[in-house]
Amino acid sequence: MKQIISVLTENRAGVLSRIAGMFSRRGYNIDSLAVGETEDSSISRFTIVTDADEEMLEQILKQLNKMIDTIKVRSLTNEPATIRELLLIKVSADDSNRGVIMDLAATAGAVVVDVSPQTLTLQLCSTPEKTENLRLLCVKYGIKEIVRTGITAMQKGSDVLHK
Amino acid sequence: MIEAAESIIKSLEIEGVDVVFGYPGAMIMPLYEKLCESKIRHVLMRSETAAGHAASGYARMKGTAGVCFATSGPGAVNLIQPLATAYADSIPIIAFTGQVAVRDIGTDAFQEADITGAAEPFVKYSYLVKDAKDLPHIIKEAFYIAKSGRNGPVLIDLPVDVQRELIEFNYPESIAVRTYKPTVKANMMQIKRIAAALEAAQKPLIIAGGGIFGGGAVNEFRQFIKKAGFPVVTTMMGLGLLPEHDPKSLGMIGLYGKKSANLAVKNADLLCLIGARVGDRAVRAEDFQSHDKTIIHIDVDPAEIGKNIKTDIPLVGECKYILNELTEIITKKCDFIPPKTLPQPKEDFTDFAVFLNPKRLINAISEVCGENTVVAADAGQNQIWAARNFTVKNGRFIVSGGMGTMGYSIPAAIGVSIAEPLREIFVFCGDGSFQMMMGELAVIRNEKLPLKIILMNNSRLGMVYEAQKEINGSFTDLSGGNPDFIKIAEAYGIDSMRISDNDDIKRAVEFLSSGGAKLLECIISEEETTK
Numbered sequence: 236m237k238q239i240i241s242v243l244t245e246n247r248a249g250v251l252s253r254i255a256g257m258f259s260r261r262g263y264n265i266d267s268l269a270v271g272e273t274e275d276s277s278i279s280r281f282t283i284v285t286d287a288d289e290e291m292l293e294q295i296l297k298q299l300n301k302m303i304d305t306i307k308v309r310s311l312t313n314e315p316a317t318i319r320e321l322l323l324i325k326v327s328a329d330d331s332n333r334g335v336i337m338d339l340a341a342t343a344g345a346v347v348v349d350v351s352p353q354t355l356t357l358q359l360c361s362t363p364e365k366t367e368n369l370r371l372l373c374v375k376y377g378i379k380e381i382v383r384t385g386i387t388a389m390q391k392g393s394d395v396l397h398k
Numbered sequence: 399m400i401e402a403a404e405s406i407i408k409s410l411e412i413e414g415v416d417v418v419f420g421y422p423g424a425m426i427m428p429l430y431e432k433l434c435e436s437k438i439r440h441v442l443m444r445s446e447t448a449a450g451h452a453a454s455g456y457a458r459m460k461g462t463a464g465v466c467f468a469t470s471g472p473g474a475v476n477l478i479q480p481l482a483t484a485y486a487d488s489i490p491i492i493a494f495t496g497q498v499a500v501r502d503i504g505t506d507a508f509q510e511a512d513i514t515g516a517a518e519p520f521v522k523y524s525y526l527v528k529d530a531k532d533l534p535h536i537i538k539e540a541f542y543i544a545k546s547g548r549n550g551p552v553l554i555d556l557p558v559d560v561q562r563e564l565i566e567f568n569y570p571e572s573i574a575v576r577t578y579k580p581t582v583k584a585n586m587m588q589i590k591r592i593a594a595a596l597e598a599a600q601k602p603l604i605i606a607g608g609g610i611f612g613g614g615a616v617n618e619f620r621q622f623i624k625k626a627g628f629p630v631v632t633t634m635m636g637l638g639l640l641p642e643h644d645p646k647s648l649g650m651i652g653l654y655g656k657k658s659a660n661l662a663v664k665n666a667d668l669l670c671l672i673g674a675r676v677g678d679r680a681v682r683a684e685d686f687q688s689h690d691k692t693i694i695h696i697d698v699d700p701a702e703i704g705k706n707i708k709t710d711i712p713l714v715g716e717c718k719y720i721l722n723e724l725t726e727i728i729t730k731k732c733d734f735i736p737p738k739t740l741p742q743p744k745e746d747f748t749d750f751a752v753f754l755n756p757k758r759l760i761n762a763i764s765e766v767c768g769e770n771t772v773v774a775a776d777a778g779q780n781q782i783w784a785a786r787n788f789t790v791k792n793g794r795f796i797v798s799g800g801m802g803t804m805g806y807s808i809p810a811a812i813g814v815s816i817a818e819p820l821r822e823i824f825v826f827c828g829d830g831s832f833q834m835m836m837g838e839l840a841v842i843r844n845e846k847l848p849l850k851i852i853l854m855n856n857s858r859l860g861m862v863y864e865a866q867k868e869i870n871g872s873f874t875d876l877s878g879g880n881p882d883f884i885k886i887a888e889a890y891g892i893d894s895m896r897i898s899d900n901d902d903i904k905r906a907v908e909f910l911s912s913g914g915a916k917l918l919e920c921i922i923s924e925e926e927t928t929k
Contacts, residue, residue, distance in 0.1 A: 245577055249526075253518060260519050290704075297701035303523045303543060306577050 237266065238292050239318065239388050242281040242299055243306040243397050246272055250304045254281065257302065263287065263295055267320075267385025278306060278397070282387045307397050315391040321358070321384040322366035323348070327377035328355040336376055343369045354379055399564040402530035403428040406494070406556075407436045409537040412569050415465050417441060417456060417816055419449040423469020425509060426496030428561035430467070441816060441845060444837035446473045448809035450480020454489045455774065455813025458796055459821075461614050463490040463544045463552075464813060470496040471509030474555070475516065479803060482520035484551040486800025487635060488612050490544035491551040492537075493521075499559040500528055514555050522550030530563035538573045547580025548699040549612045580698060584715025586723070592670070592694050592711055593727040596628065599668035599692065601734055604628045605651065607680075608635025608799060609673020609697060615718035619672070622725045627732040628670070631659040633680040634785055636673070637795035648738060652680040654782040654928060662736035670694040673717050676706040677800060696720055750923035754898055756780070756854050759920060760787040762903045763824060763852070763910065771822045772796060772814055776807035776831035779860035780852075782928040784826040793821075805834030808851065812838060815847040823848070824910075829855040829876055832883070839890035842915050850910045851917045853883055856924045864927050875924075887917040896921065 244250045251270060258265050266284040273280045287295060292310060299308045311318075322345075328336050333355060340347060340357045344365070349356035359369050363386055370381065390396070400408075406429060410418070417439045422430045433440055443449040446468040453464030468477050474495040484491045498507040514524040523543050525536050540552040596602055610619050619639055623630055623646055630640050631651045640647045649656040651663055663669065663681075669691055674680065676695075686693065686707050695702070695709040696717060703712040713720065749755045760783055774796040775784040781797060788795070796814060798806040811825045827835075832853050842849055854860075857877035866873050887894035895909045898921035910916050 249514065249524075252515065256518055294701070294705060297705075301699065301701045303575070303578050 236286065236288060237312070238285050238287050238295075239311040239316065239386070240281075240283045240285065240295065240299070241309050241311055241388060241396060242283065243273070244279050244281065244302075245304045245306070246277050246279040247304070250279065253302060253304060254283075254299070257298055258285070258295075261294075261298060263291065267383070269385040269387045280396075282385070284386055309390075309396060311388050311390055316388045317391060318362055318386050318388045319360055320363050320366050320386040321360045322369065323356060323358050323382045324370060324373055324378060325354050325356045325380040326373045327353060327379060329353060332376060336373075339372055340369075343372065345369055400567050401428065401432065401561070402533055402563045402565050403432040403561040405530075405533055405565055405567040406537065406561075407432045407438065408567060409534055409569055410438060410465060411436065413537070413541050414462065418465045418467055419443055419452040419456070419813065420467030421446045421449055421469070421473060422467070423473045423496060423509070425470035425498060425558045426467060426473075426494070426556070426561075428558065429494065429496070429556065433467070441812070441841065443809065443812070444840055446476035447479050447805070448812070448835060448838050448841070450477045450491065450493065451483065451803075451806050451809035452813035452816070453491045453493075454480060454484045455796055455810030456817045457490050457813070458611070458794065458810075459772070459814050459817035463492050463541055465492045465494070467494050468496070469509070470498055470513070470558075471511045474513035475511050477513075478517055478520060481517050481551045481553065483798050483801040483803040483806060485520045485522065487608060487798065488549045489551065490549040492540050492544055493551060493553045495553065495555050497526070497555045497557040500557045501559075503557065514553060517553050520551070521553045522548075524553040524555065526555045527557065527560050530560045530565045533565065534567060534569045535573075538570045539575060542573050542575070543578065547578075548609075581700075581714045582716045582719060584696075584713050584720050584723075588711065588713045589720060589723045590727065592696070592713060593724055595668060595692055595694060595711060596626070596670060596724075596732075597728060597730050601666045601736070602628050602668040602670065602732060603662055603666035603736070604630045605633070605663070605669055605671045605674050606630055606636045606639045607633045607672065607674025609675070610636065610639055610717050611794075613673060613698065613717040615716075615721055618718050618721040618725070622721045625725050625731070626728045629662065629732075629734060629736055631655075631662055633674050633677065633799070634795070634797060635799040637785065638790040638793060641791045642789045643791065645735065648736060650785055654679075654785060656786070658736065658738050665736065666691065668692040668694065670696070672696045672721070673698070675702045678706070681706070749900060750925055752898070753923040753926075754902065754920045755900055756783050756920060756922050756926060757787045758900055759852070759903050759906065760784055760826070762907050764788045766907055766911065767824070768822050769793070771824065772811075774807040774811035774814060774823065774825045776827035777802045777804045777861075778828045778831060779864070779926065779928050780826045780828045780831070780854045783854075788824075804831045807831065808835040808838050808849075811849050812841055812845070812847060815849055816845065823850065825849055825851045827851065827853060828860055829853060829857065829880055829883070830859045833876075836886060839887070839892055843891050847915060848913060849915050851915075852910075853917060853919045854922055855880070855883065855919055856922045856926060858924045860924070860926070861928070863924060883917065883919045892917050894919065
């Protein structure tokens with residue numbers, strides 16, 4: 236089962252490699268990992284997506300908590316959360332179909348961020364389902380390149396991870 | 399202003415460090431310069447690996463972090479094995495490594511190795527110091543992390559130019575790490591639940607592990623058992639927590655444990671694990687996972703609970719605190735004692751003609767040794783024979799439990815002996831493990847350590863040979879290249895004796911009991927097994 240885990244850590248060198256290393260050496264996979272500075276510049280926030288059953292998730296949470304650099308760990312899988320992913324997709328496009336693809340992008344909520352004579356680059360920031368849907372819609376035009384940020388997530392409501 | 403290297407030595411002095419085990423090299427010269435000027439004793443080991451294990455043996459006896467130094471690159475990399483060994487057994491070590499100058503990091507400079515990266519899976523925490531001003535804080539924090547919560551090794555990597563920087567030295571008196579707050583006091587409701595479950599059980603059993611040593615709670619544990627009367631089995635790491643002649647002690651569990659101890663686990667209706675991490679060699683899952691058992695797991699590391707077995711009543715906290723509370727709460731004295739009358743492995747001797755029986759020898763040594771004798775056993779057959787046949791009283795059984803590191807016994811025993819010079823220490827090793835560390839005989843002589851080394855020579859890697867016989871494969875043995883161990887001992891100026899017959903045991907025991915370092919080489923049959 237897909238699990239979304241938020242981790243607050245010290246914002247210092249080596250933390251990313253420690254976390255990634257823990258996942259790989261204990262045999263947990265990382266579907267995606269996104270990290271960035273928070274409202275407090277000394278703290279980083281990771282959003283990690285992994286595939287794990289309940290038992291494995293418990294161990295992952297414990298092992299993350301055990302790491303010295305970790306401030307707070309929380310699974311967001313079973314709570315209301317805003318989940319977003321940024322997708323950039325470069326699609327083959329020429330004069331014959333550029334308009335169609337731009338219509339499609341607009342309908343899907345994506346914006347055009349770059350144009351060349353042979354390609355169009357679309358950007359969509361949305362849920363993983365919607366970014367995946369856009370990718371599928373673009374297949375028939377010919378996808379040249381895709382880049383995803385991996386998802387970031389934040390719990391809904393006034394609740395914060397760290398006071 | 400003082401040199402950062404000097405500030406490190408001063409910090410160590412404030413932390414009460416009186417010995418450093420190490421091996422110098424170019425990138426740690428500034429630190430060595432200041433070490434030599436200080437009152438701290440330096441024990442020059444014959445490899446960095448030995449230095450790490452010696453720090454481990456020292457830490458286990460003293461109950462404080464052991465300190466070791468190594469230079470950059472190959473020296474630092476040699477520390478990985480002892481760090482991994484210490485990490486697996488939760489032993490507090492502070493390892494200082496030299497590093498190339500900050501500006502050279504990442505250039506593949508001479509003797510450069512990314513040691514914080516390489517050692518990452520095997521340390522509780524590590525630091526690469528890029529600003530000398532951070533040093534006092536880092537060292538204070540390192541000692542705190544190594545020795546609190548679940549103990550473990552911490553690595554501090556010191557670029558050579560950082561060691562030479564000038565800093566104001568102010569050693570912090572206390573430290574708070576916002577991301578690291580190990581649980582000390584456990585949940586009182588849960589402690590009461592455990593007390594009630596223990597009192598209600600018909601056939602309760604305590605499984606005691608090395609965490610009780612790590613938590614400095616041996617006396618609290620003995621008080622608890624004395625008052626509450628529960629029968630006790632231990633893991634290999636827990637040998638010595640309760641004297642084995644205590645009526646409540648059933649000895650060691652596990653793959654190589656005592657039959658009666660394992661049977662007691664199987665038949666118990668309640669198992670209470672204290673500071674035991676449920677290692678696969680110690681615990682047979684099928685004995686645990688029956689539904690009629692209540693499992694209580696007490697550990698300072700929440701990640702150990704539920705990792706290898708399902709737990710009914712988990713409790714996170716320091717065993718010292720928890721044991722004191724349990725001793726207070728439990729009023730009823732348990733009179734249940736599982737049967738101890740089963741034949742113990744030590745009675746199943748099969749002698750091979752022309753050879754010495756190692757089990758008889760270990761029993762004979764066990765019978766005459768003192769109350770506080772420490773045994774250091776290596777990995778392999780010698781370890782199993784020692785664990786089964788040596789009766790630990792109020793001493794210790796020092797062994798690499800989790801990692802099963804060959805070559806651990808000799809350097810660890812050096813650390814033990816430096817920590818406690820008056821202790822009687824027996825070292826059991828095989829001809830394989832001895833050869834991994836025989837260079838350390840120089841340290842034994844140099845430091846005048848009265849270690850009694852019992853070398854079980856079967857010209858085989860006994861454990862490997864046993865396994866190879868079972869799979870009927872080809873054999874890997876040592877017979878072609880083994881040296882004359884007596885001459886090796888002579889070369890190092892260490893008293894030695896070779897025996898090859900059970901009739902020699904009495905003479906051998908006398909030889910060992912005389913003063914100074916001894917090497918007893920025992921010629922044993924390659925057909926001796928751990929079965």
